[in-house]
Amino acid sequence: MIPVLLIFIPLLAGVLTFFFRSEKAVRSWSLGISFVTMAVAVIGVTIFDEGSPLLTVNTPWLQTLGSSFFVRLDGLGKILTLLTAISFPVIFTSTWSTPYKRSNNFYALMLLGQAGLMGVFVAADALLFYFFWELALIPMYFIASIWGGEKRIRVTFKFFIYTFIGSVLMLIGILYLQSKTANHSFSIQAFNNLQLSLKEQSWLFWLFFIAFAIKMPIFPLHTWQPDTYEQSPTAATMVLSGVMVKMGLLGIIRWVMPVMPAAFHSWGDVAMSLSVIGIVYASLIAMRQDDLKRLIAFSSIAHIGLMNMALFSENISGVQGAILQMFNHGINIIGLWAIVEIIERKTGTRKMSELGGLAQKAPAMAVFFVVIALANIALPLTNSFPGEFLMFNSLLTAHTTRLYALLFTVFAGLGIILGAVYTLNMIRKTFYGETNTVTAGVTDLSLNEKIALSAVVILVIVIGVYPQLLLDITNNFSEMIANKDMFRKA
Amino acid sequence: MEKVGSGYADYFALIFFILCGVVLVSSFKSLLILFLGIEIISIPLYILTGSDKKNLRSNEASLKYFLLGSFSTGILLMGIALMYGSLGTFSTTGVNFLPEGTKPSVLLVAGMLMLFFAMSFKVSAVPFHFWTPDVYDGAPTVFTSFMATIVKAAVFIAFIRLFDESFGAMQSQWQLMVAVIITATLLVGNITAVFQQSVKRMLAYSSISQAGFMLFAVFAMNTDAKEGLILYAAAYSLATIGIFAVLNKLSDYSFDGFNGLAKEQPLLAGTAVVFLLSLAGIPLTAGFLSKFYMLKAALATGKFMWLVIFAVLMAAVSVFYYFRVIQAMYFKEPQKPIQVSASASFKTGLVIVALLIIILGINPGLLIRWLYF
Structure with missing residues (x-):
């Protein structure tokens, strides 16, 4: 019941939102709906155990094709629906005063996007998963293209074509897997029980991996990402980077690891190498950026790359760390974007070279920004620390040759150091130093912005101090994924 | 449709003729009926394409469609004749009587090829597609949409029936x-x-x-x-x-x-x-x-x-x-x-x-x- 509510509350509310007329009503309504969704998600995650009948729904749908409407909240789904459910109220609150033309359409598309994301995270049927995968993409494409920056049409179209090519390749993979199952079913259990040869698995691995790698994005398929993040309106960027990139990681964990374990193992080194190149490359580029949005976009590539590496190291701490970090990265980056949005609205620029001395004018904003930025570089007591600790732990004991494991760890660690360099540099250039004509007239945060950012900071610190809160939710799931001798099943 | 010109009633008549052809081609059991159906569809379509009489492009499209279309109909007829020559029947189930293991005769294969080409022309598959852009562009939009949808779907059903019932074994x-x-x-x-x-x-x-x-x-x-x-x-x-x-x-x-x-x-x-x-x-x-x-x-x-x-x-x-x-x-x-x-x-x-x-x-x-x- 719960997963169905999580999908259909935002879906129906989103369709209704198209018909709203008053701007004020649209905002309050969307915020209200996002809070309702959050309440449902929190109840679903905290009260019910995995396997509770309220968390699973399986009704017939498209029976001739072998598909059914099968949704389920497992450990991974719980964390990601929670992230989605928390993100939207934060996004709506922090961008409360950003004006949009035809705001009813904007908020309607945002809610539809949320429905799609929820669907992706809970779907336990491959065809359903594909449906929601596209349903999440299209509203975001429209938002980015209608309300985005100057070059929006070309940039978002590139984004769309990239993801679409990835998803049709995945569709072939799904169809092939379905034709191999005994009862021609799309359900996840049927896929998990398949015994495929290594050659078949390798083909399928690449069909799926390309789709997910585009979404995450993994080097060299990342070229859509910085432009799209830069050109999209910030609310859409928050959804894209905070929540949507997790679709790719979820895809790896749920649809690749258990279904084609042998190929996952044998291509692991390639995937890890690509990720580690991406980490170092993106970090180096981030150091040279002047635009705040682009800087955060590149830092996001590095962070996602690390999560992907942790998954491919094939052990339980890697899976646990990556899932924990998926949540943390979402929270942190939404906080960062929120502040960038506020800075841009107040000063009219995102260029670090034109900013400076904001801390004198807006001390509260500076405090929030510094806390979230430090969380982004995984300082102890912030939420990213336990996640990154687990992931590095997994890298050192990765399922590959000793030398590779060491090399991967060292280069990934280099990425972290570079991350600290550009993040601290960003803080210095924007918030400290002398004020100039651009920043002299800046006022401090308004109440709604303070509320949204406080929520982010509270999450940062609570999870930093007591990560067990989330780790307990995913424990069973990660064990199931990592054990069962899956990684060497031929 | 009013925009197109006078003779409003004629268009409806022609469209109904086409629908009659559509019924024939989607339910044929004999190659002759297939041929009849396709002709009943095609001839009104040539006229509809050129119905915008004052427009040069409409005229050109109509002529082009007529020339190429009748050529392909000729091929269709030739194919049917060859089939009849090798099987002695117009029935679509004829080829399936081919005994297991025997090779189909040259006549039969040639007939099949001709039918295939003619049908490909009608559904505008490459390399038999050259008429399509000009005709779709030149014809009044109402008739283009009719041509691109109902007619095309009907011909496809005929196509798949023909190749399933007659040539399934081959x-x-x-x-x-x-x-x-x-x-x-x-x-x-x-x-x-x-x-x-x-x-x-x-x-x-x-x-x-x-x-x-x-x-x-x-x-x-x-x-x-x-x-x-x-x-x-x-x-x-x-x-x-x-x-x-x-x-x-x-x-x-x-x-x-x-x-x-x-x-x-x-x-x-x-x-x-x-x-x-x-x-x-x-x-x-x-x-x-x-x-x-x-x-x-x-x-x-x-x-x-x-x-x-x-x-x-x-x-x-x-x-x-x-x-x-x-x-x-x-x-x-x-x-x-x-x-x-x-x-x-x-x-x-x-x-x-x-x-x-x-x-x-x-x-x-x-x-x-x-x-x-």
């Missing part, structure tokens, strides 16, 4: 040939569509590429394929009728003519998005499930994996040109204000068509359970 002989035709059709249709400046011409080329997808049904020839063809024909016809209806309301058929339509006519633009998404094969629309059926049917044959991968890449190319229209409608500002008048009944019609597409996209069983062959 599948190994023609499967590769169909695969090659599909590849060429998808390639030429999609790539040429990308470079078009006029939406109407783009739709003509896109209809060629859609035909490529429908040919998968002939290629695979299993239950999924037949169910899929019904769905595909329905999905494609609904979306094409819808998009041509919107196009018909505009004065400027180029991509720029669509600029800013979303502001002037949000409903027209909104439904046009549904039609385009369906043509592009995005989930939740009937277009997705029909493409899905086709791919599934083709994968089930277990051969030609490359063909399937090629087809989906071409589907990604098609997104490129369909989305250009969406971009123009929603993200661009009009250079000059567009004046579009649409009556309430017209809008209701569009909404119904769009809803049908979405309903079929969620529950195709509604259609497939009723219609089968």
Whole structure:
């Protein structure tokens, strides 16, 4: 019941939102709906155990094709629906005063996007998963293209074509897997029980991996990402980077690891190498950026790359760390974007070279920004620390040759150091130093912005101090994924 | 239709003649009936294409269509004659009496090839497609949409019936040939569509590429394929009728003519998005499930994996040109204000068509359970 509510509350509310007329009503309504969704998600995650009948729904749908409407909240789904459910109220609150033309359409598309994301995270049927995968993409494409920056049409179209090519390749993979199952079913259990040869698995691995790698994005398929993040309106960027990139990681964990374990193992080194190149490359580029949005976009590539590496190291701490970090990265980056949005609205620029001395004018904003930025570089007591600790732990004991494991760890660690360099540099250039004509007239945060950012900071610190809160939710799931001798099943 | 000219009543008569032909070609049991049906469809179509008498392009299209069309009919007839020569019957089940293990005679193979070419011409598969863009572009838009949907769907059903009932036993002989035709059709249709400046011409080329997808049904020839063809024909016809209806309301058929339509006519633009998404094969629309059926049917044959991968890449190319229209409608500002008048009944019609597409996209069983062959 719960997963169905999580999908259909935002879906129906989103369709209704198209018909709203008053701007004020649209905002309050969307915020209200996002809070309702959050309440449902929190109840679903905290009260019910995995396997509770309220968390699973399986009704017939498209029976001739072998598909059914099968949704389920497992450990991974719980964390990601929670992230989605928390993100939207934060996004709506922090961008409360950003004006949009035809705001009813904007908020309607945002809610539809949320429905799609929820669907992706809970779907336990491959065809359903594909449906929601596209349903999440299209509203975001429209938002980015209608309300985005100057070059929006070309940039978002590139984004769309990239993801679409990835998803049709995945569709072939799904169809092939379905034709191999005994009862021609799309359900996840049927896929998990398949015994495929290594050659078949390798083909399928690449069909799926390309789709997910585009979404995450993994080097060299990342070229859509910085432009799209830069050109999209910030609310859409928050959804894209905070929540949507997790679709790719979820895809790896749920649809690749258990279904084609042998190929996952044998291509692991390639995937890890690509990720580690991406980490170092993106970090180096981030150091040279002047635009705040682009800087955060590149830092996001590095962070996602690390999560992907942790998954491919094939052990339980890697899976646990990556899932924990998926949540943390979402929270942190939404906080960062929120502040960038506020800075841009107040000063009219995102260029670090034109900013400076904001801390004198807006001390509260500076405090929030510094806390979230430090969380982004995984300082102890912030939420990213336990996640990154687990992931590095997994890298050192990765399922590959000793030398590779060491090399991967060292280069990934280099990425972290570079991350600290550009993040601290960003803080210095924007918030400290002398004020100039651009920043002299800046006022401090308004109440709604303070509320949204406080929520982010509270999450940062609570999870930093007591990560067990989330780790307990995913424990069973990660064990199931990592054990069962899956990684060497031929 | 009033726009086209005088002789309003004649058009309806001609359309009813065509519908009679449609019934014949989709239910034939004898090759002669097939021939009759195709002729009954074609001759009124030649006239309808040229019905815009004052327009030079309409005249040219009509003449071109007539010359090429009668040539292909000639080939069809020749094929039927050869078949009769080798089998001594017009019945479509004749070839299936071919004893196991015997090779079909040269006459029979030649006849089959000619039938195949003639049918390929009618569904505008590459390399028999040269008439399509000119005819679609030249004909009045109402008749283009009729030609691109109902007529095409009917001919496809005839195509698959012919090759299933008559040549089913010879599948190994023609499967590769169909695969090659599909590849060429998808390639030429999609790539040429990308470079078009006029939406109407783009739709003509896109209809060629859609035909490529429908040919998968002939290629695979299993239950999924037949169910899929019904769905595909329905999905494609609904979306094409819808998009041509919107196009018909505009004065400027180029991509720029669509600029800013979303502001002037949000409903027209909104439904046009549904039609385009369906043509592009995005989930939740009937277009997705029909493409899905086709791919599934083709994968089930277990051969030609490359063909399937090629087809989906071409589907990604098609997104490129369909989305250009969406971009123009929603993200661009009009250079000059567009004046579009649409009556309430017209809008209701569009909404119904769009809803049908979405309903079929969620529950195709509604259609497939009723219609089968």
